[in-house]
Amino acid sequence: MQTSERSNAGPRAFHVMVKPRGPVCNLNCSYCYYLPKEKLYPGSDFRMPDAVLDSFTRQYIEAQRVPEVTFGWQGGEPLLMGIEFFARAVALQEKYRRPGMRIVNALQTNGTLLNEAWGEFFKAHNFLIGLSLDGPQALHDAYRRDKGGAPTWERVMRGRDILQKHGVAYNILCTVHQANAAHPLEVYCFFRDEVGAQFIQFIPIVRRVNDAGDQEGTALTAHSVTAQQYGDFLSGVFDEWVRHDVGRVYVQIFDVALAAWAGERPGLCVCEPTCGLELALEHNGDLYACDHFVEPRYRLGNIMETPLTEMVASETQRAFGQAKRDTLPQQCLDCEVRFICNGGCPKDRLLVAANGAPGLNYLCAGYKAFFTHIERPMRMMAEALRQRRAPASVMQRLAQEEAELTARLAHARRNDPCPCGSGRKFKHCHGRMFKN
Numbered sequence: 477m478q479t480s481e482r483s484n485a486g487p488r489a490f491h492v493m494v495k496p497r498g499p500v501c502n503l504n505c506s507y508c509y510y511l512p513k514e515k516l517y518p519g520s521d522f523r524m525p526d527a528v529l530d531s532f533t534r535q536y537i538e539a540q541r542v543p544e545v546t547f548g549w550q551g552g553e554p555l556l557m558g559i560e561f562f563a564r565a566v567a568l569q570e571k572y573r574r575p576g577m578r579i580v581n582a583l584q585t586n587g588t589l590l591n592e593a594w595g596e597f598f599k600a601h602n603f604l605i606g607l608s609l610d611g612p613q614a615l616h617d618a619y620r621r622d623k624g625g626a627p628t629w630e631r632v633m634r635g636r637d638i639l640q641k642h643g644v645a646y647n648i649l650c651t652v653h654q655a656n657a658a659h660p661l662e663v664y665c666f667f668r669d670e671v672g673a674q675f676i677q678f679i680p681i682v683r684r685v686n687d688a689g690d691q692e693g694t695a696l697t698a699h700s701v702t703a704q705q706y707g708d709f710l711s712g713v714f715d716e717w718v719r720h721d722v723g724r725v726y727v728q729i730f731d732v733a734l735a736a737w738a739g740e741r742p743g744l745c746v747c748e749p750t751c752g753l754e755l756a757l758e759h760n761g762d763l764y765a766c767d768h769f770v771e772p773r774y775r776l777g778n779i780m781e782t783p784l785t786e787m788v789a790s791e792t793q794r795a796f797g798q799a800k801r802d803t804l805p806q807q808c809l810d811c812e813v814r815f816i817c818n819g820g821c822p823k824d825r826l827l828v829a830a831n832g833a834p835g836l837n838y839l840c841a842g843y844k845a846f847f848t849h850i851e852r853p854m855r856m857m858a859e860a861l862r863q864r865r866a867p868a869s870v871m872q873r874l875a876q877e878e879a880e881l882t883a884r885l886a887h888a889r890r891n892d893p894c895p896c897g898s899g900r901k902f903k904h905c906h907g908r909m910f911k912n
């Protein structure tokens with residue numbers, strides 16, 4: 477049966493992260509979960525053959541019943557395929573594109589191989605580039621090093637210059653780990669003020685000690701962020717953003733949270749109730765349940781043998797996605813921030829919940845602290861949206877409240893209840909900072 481005949485059985489839309497060079501990369505970042513995947517394909521040249529690219533492009537476009545299709549390119553380092561590969565990819569997209577269908581290419585890169593030719597190509601074909609950058613030089617270079625152990629920050633910043641020079645749209649993907657977690661303001665202000673980034677994603681490093689890079693075992697590597705660190709990091713960035721940058725800088729997790737508070741779907745798999753619509757395609761056409769589950773037991777098949785839509789709509793993949801919701805421990809079911817957290821990504825569910833049930837997210841304490849911390853301003857922004865006002869109005873409101881509080885603090889006496897509403901005496905609260 478032709479793939480197109482089966483397409484009605486699958487979801488209206490899904491996303492595949494394509495790895496044309498597999499896990500091959502010119503860097504050797506110490507927290508990378510994907511480099512060990514080379515062991516899955518011994519002897520491979522790790523280059524996606526033209527037949528696989530052609531078949532995938534056709535099947536992927538045929539399967540989507542939405543007007544816009546995003547091709548996501550990742551690795552390893554996808555730029556190692558060379559420009560010719562992506563020129564061919566764009567030509568195939570044009571060949572199979574339905575009239576009126578818009579195609580977007582989003583490519584994640586470590587940025588070190590960007591040059592003038594790449595800048596011209598990406599601009600000409602409207603690629604959206606995700607640039608991996610972990611903050612200012614020392615914080616970035618702590619873990620992001622090349623095969624010879626040399627630091628990479630300067631090369632990435634030159635790559636950023638290329639993107640800016642050619643007017644290529646890009647966003648920053650920053651991982652949060654042991655080296656940068658204690659520096660939220662330094663990291664965020666660097667992206668905002670020195671990189672000039674408008675779109676930023678923060679991704680927690682939670683990596684299990686496992687030679688294959690598989691999601692097995694409960695011990696984590698020393699690079700992994702702790703739950704409290706992650707919550708504190710996001711809260712620290714949020715406090716700066718919500719006072720100065722709403723509507724000017726877009727931080728993915730804040731956008732996602734606002735959508736949830738406004739009663740919409742979060743739109744990010746980690747925060748959705750179920751998953752299973754974010755798959756990964758290896759260089760030889762093997763399809764996996766998710767980029768974080770490229771393991772033999774999560775291999776759905778190969779697109780050269782089984783239609784893509786059949787694998788996406790399969791009972792195996794459906795069960796994978798539903799398990800995210802169906803295996804939530806009672807602690808999550810009872811949690812007041814579940815509407816936005818939804819228990820987080822299954823790959824991070826390493827802990828035992830309060831009632832002894834398995835499956836609590838390792839980052840739970842951080843998620844809870846962060847989502848609780850941002851609740852009030854999020855409610856203000858969601859209310860602004862309902863009243864068709866810009867969420868950015870929250871900045872003026874918070875500034876006014878803080879000015880009023882400062883005035884009240886200035887007149888408080890030592891044994892008065894603190895004007896901030898903490899319930900403590902002034903001398904034990906803000907009075908420590910304000911003398912009277």
Ligand code: SF4
Pocket residue numbers: 745746747751752753754766767768800820821822823
């Ligand atoms: S396993 Fe995690 S990363 Fe993968 S689709 Fe589900 S929530 Fe997203």
Ligand code: SF4
Pocket residue numbers: 807808809811812813814817818819820836837839840841843844
């Ligand atoms: S904050 Fe913790 S308990 Fe609440 S939904 Fe998230 S993981 Fe579950």
